[in-house]
Amino acid sequence: xxxxxxxxxxxxxxxxxxxxxxxxxxxxxxxxxxxxxxxxxxxxxxxxxxxxxxxxxxxxxxxxxxxxxxxxxxxxxxxxxxxxxxxxxxxxxxxxxxxxxxxxxxxxxxxxxxxxxxxxxxxxxxxxxxxxxxxxxxxxxxxxxxxxxxxxxxxxxxxxxxxxxxxxxxxxxxxxxxxxxxxxxxxxxxxxxxxxxxxxxxxxxxxxxxxxxxxxxxxxxxxxxxxxxxxxxxxxxxxxxxxxxxxxxxxxxxxxxxxxxxxxxxxxxxxxxxxxxxxxxxxxxxxxxxxxxxxxxxxxxxxxxxxxxxxxxxxxxxxxxxxxxxxxxxxxxxxxxxxxxxxxxxxxxxxxxxxxxxxxxxxxxxxxxxxxxxxxxxx
Amino acid sequence: xxxxxxxxxxxxxxxxxxxxxxxxxxxxxxxxxxxxxxxxxxxxxxxxxxxxxxxxxxxxxxxxxxxxxxxxxxxxxxxxxxxxxxxxxxxxxxxxxxxxxxxxxxxxxxxxxxxxxxxxxxxxxxxxxxxxxxxxxxxxxxxxxxxxxxxxxxxxxxxxxxxxxxxxxxxxxxxxxxxxxxxxxxxxxxxxxxxxxxxxxxxxxxxxxxxxxxxxxxxxxxxxxxxxxxxxxxxxxxxxxxxxxxxxxxxxxxxxxxxxxxxxxxxxxxxxxxxxxxxxxxxxxxxxxxxxxxxxxxxxxxxxxxxxxxxxxxxxxx
Numbered sequence: 033x034x035x036x037x038x039x040x041x042x043x044x045x046x047x048x049x050x051x052x053x054x055x056x057x058x059x060x061x062x063x064x065x066x067x068x069x070x071x072x073x074x075x076x077x078x079x080x081x082x083x084x085x086x087x088x089x090x091x092x093x094x095x096x097x098x099x100x101x102x103x104x105x106x107x108x109x110x111x112x113x114x115x116x117x118x119x120x121x122x123x124x125x126x127x128x129x130x131x132x133x134x135x136x137x138x139x140x141x142x143x144x145x146x147x148x149x150x151x152x153x154x155x156x157x158x159x160x161x162x163x164x165x166x167x168x169x170x171x172x173x174x175x176x177x178x179x180x181x182x183x184x185x186x187x188x189x190x191x192x193x194x195x196x197x198x199x200x201x202x203x204x205x206x207x208x209x210x211x212x213x214x215x216x217x218x219x220x221x222x223x224x225x226x227x228x229x230x231x232x233x234x235x236x237x238x239x240x241x242x243x244x245x246x247x248x249x250x251x252x253x254x255x256x257x258x259x260x261x262x263x264x265x266x267x268x269x270x271x272x273x274x275x276x277x278x279x280x281x282x283x284x285x286x287x288x289x290x291x292x293x294x295x296x297x298x299x300x301x302x303x304x305x306x307x308x309x310x311x312x313x314x315x316x317x318x319x320x321x322x323x324x325x326x327x328x329x330x331x332x333x334x335x336x337x338x339x340x341x342x343x344x345x346x347x348x349x350x351x352x353x354x355x356x357x358x359x360x361x362x363x364x365x366x367x368x369x370x371x372x373x374x375x376x377x378x379x380x381x382x383x384x385x386x387x388x389x390x391x392x393x394x395x396x397x398x399x400x401x402x403x404x405x406x407x408x409x410x411x
Numbered sequence: 412x413x414x415x416x417x418x419x420x421x422x423x424x425x426x427x428x429x430x431x432x433x434x435x436x437x438x439x440x441x442x443x444x445x446x447x448x449x450x451x452x453x454x455x456x457x458x459x460x461x462x463x464x465x466x467x468x469x470x471x472x473x474x475x476x477x478x479x480x481x482x483x484x485x486x487x488x489x490x491x492x493x494x495x496x497x498x499x500x501x502x503x504x505x506x507x508x509x510x511x512x513x514x515x516x517x518x519x520x521x522x523x524x525x526x527x528x529x530x531x532x533x534x535x536x537x538x539x540x541x542x543x544x545x546x547x548x549x550x551x552x553x554x555x556x557x558x559x560x561x562x563x564x565x566x567x568x569x570x571x572x573x574x575x576x577x578x579x580x581x582x583x584x585x586x587x588x589x590x591x592x593x594x595x596x597x598x599x600x601x602x603x604x605x606x607x608x609x610x611x612x613x614x615x616x617x618x619x620x621x622x623x624x625x626x627x628x629x630x631x632x633x634x635x636x637x638x639x640x641x642x643x644x645x646x647x648x649x650x651x652x653x654x655x656x657x658x659x660x661x662x663x664x665x666x667x668x669x670x671x672x673x674x675x676x677x678x679x680x681x682x683x684x685x686x687x688x689x690x691x692x693x694x695x696x697x698x699x700x701x702x703x704x705x706x707x708x709x710x711x712x713x714x715x716x717x718x719x720x721x722x723x724x725x726x727x728x729x
Contacts, residue, residue, distance in 0.1 A: 069523065073523075073527055128507045128508075130507070130511065175704075175707075175708060175711075179707075179708045179711050179712055180711045180712050181704075181707045181708060181711040182653065182707075182711070184447065184507060185649065185650050185653055185707060186704060186707065188646045188649075188650075189646075189650065189700045189701075189703050189704045189707075190700075190704070192643055192646075192697065192700040193697050193700045193701055193704070195697075196693040196694075196696045196697035196700075197693070197697060199693050200691045200692075200693030200694065200697075203693075204691060320636075320639050320642075321638075321639055321640070321643075324515075327511060327514075327515050330508070330511055330512075331512070331515075334508060361536055364530070364535045364536060365536075366522060366523045366526040366527070366536060366537070368518075368519045368522040368523050368526075369519075369523055371515065371518070371519040372516060372519040372520060372523060374515075375512050375513075375515040375516035375519055376512075376516065378508065378511065378512035378515070379494070379498065379509060379512035379513065379516065381508070382498050382499075382502070382504030382505055382508045382509045382512065383498065383502045383504055385503070385504070385505075386502045386503055386504065
């Protein structure tokens, strides 16, 4: 019995375990806030509304419907994973990628023309989207290293510039723009640009938006994990992020690493756009604000403890809640309740470092007490 | 003549919005806390004012209801900023993260609440825009009796604040203490200044100013779409603050430049010469942001922001 207790207490002392616990607390608190809001809006339906948000696809009675919507949630979580990896890579380099939305938008532009317009092979479109995202992101990186422009501000400005650029160019070209619905053409299932389903759609009641993309994102997440764990580039990026001047002194170029990190990060944002559009699920709509996914990526990245594997779970969770949120409109609730839940979670995840510190301090206190107890017994 | 005057009134209003919000942000950043949540504070200030304008009974005298709307906007912005203060000052959270979270949260809260109060039998989910024509006509007066030229008199509250802020920051004990907390908090602490309290006040002021900016922004029109938050004005104000090098007078000048381009995006169709060029409206919409980025390139190199900006004060780290 004592041994099991010791096993758990030693597990709790691990840093990763602390991150998981604090993240779970944040998620729980976010959900509680969401429930309270639903209660205030309509107390009678709040329980059912909350179970819709939490249950998402489980709310359906029919097994095929369940599989279909489960597949949809998984497929929509994939771009979010890519987005949170984009935030994560920049964060490791000491930068805050608030411009991910803009990088995503520019990639959408490329995908619309090359995919929906020119019907080029899917992998080519995907690579082009990633390059577009990387180049757009490197503007902020270059401004940072050469002109000392704060990347948060330039990222925000570039988001808006990209938004109007994409709105303006897409809506002015009839080859890519469906003016009756005022949105860009969606990539159809038969198109060359559609990511192959490789038979995965069969598992999810024939939902064709599930496909190779799901496998690719897992590979990419593991690749990012390996990048920071095992490679020199990853090590240098981290070193430059922790203390740029010290890294510079040790021969690790700050300029090179910031440019590399922003390029990888932008490519990942472009990858997110590719995963989101090239499965034929959605397309660009005229919008008056930068795409929300860039900011959702921030929540997923921090909720996932800024760990490449952790963000897979946190992204799924956030997408699960968001998808569930879209199902509560029938009950008379605004679907934005889900966005309140996720933003409360990000806000709380800012406290994670503080909570971990508290846990560490209480452990030290415990140890000190046990030491003094042993000393006392010795006397 | 009317076109020129109404363009000018737009320009003046935008200048005032950006200046007041950036000045608020200055209090926050001068004390050491990044004011990324300005956009959120503007949205919440505007939301509170919007709700007040919706629910206040018509029977109330105009003066009293205007006063309530004004106070509610200030209180809303200030209260929302306190969320940033708690996270970044007391709990030492990453300030960029907390600010971003609050910006997303503000739009979510605004849309949910506005939908709730616009809910009717026919519209069970409600809509995310509010109409306040009555207050639009109270806040905006026809100057010289000319139809089509409207001046928002809230500007008259904003303009005198510029010299007041200047005086408060450079000539009062409080202003100097505030700056010291953003430059070298350990030193300020050693001289007996309560760093945390000073920073709380700085952030609170930023929220109050942003709330006023939000109210001014939405009352320039007779209705407001809350799904757009504050339409990016909070972010522009932050850029103005950095471009203005955290100095009140430069901030005013910076706000002027950006407002000129922002005004252009609103009123270019009525200027024949520009309308005939046939350039996409999106070009004019993007222009203020492009100009902002270019200006930042030229001014950031020698940037002299508060030294302790963005770092939580840790007593043990002296």
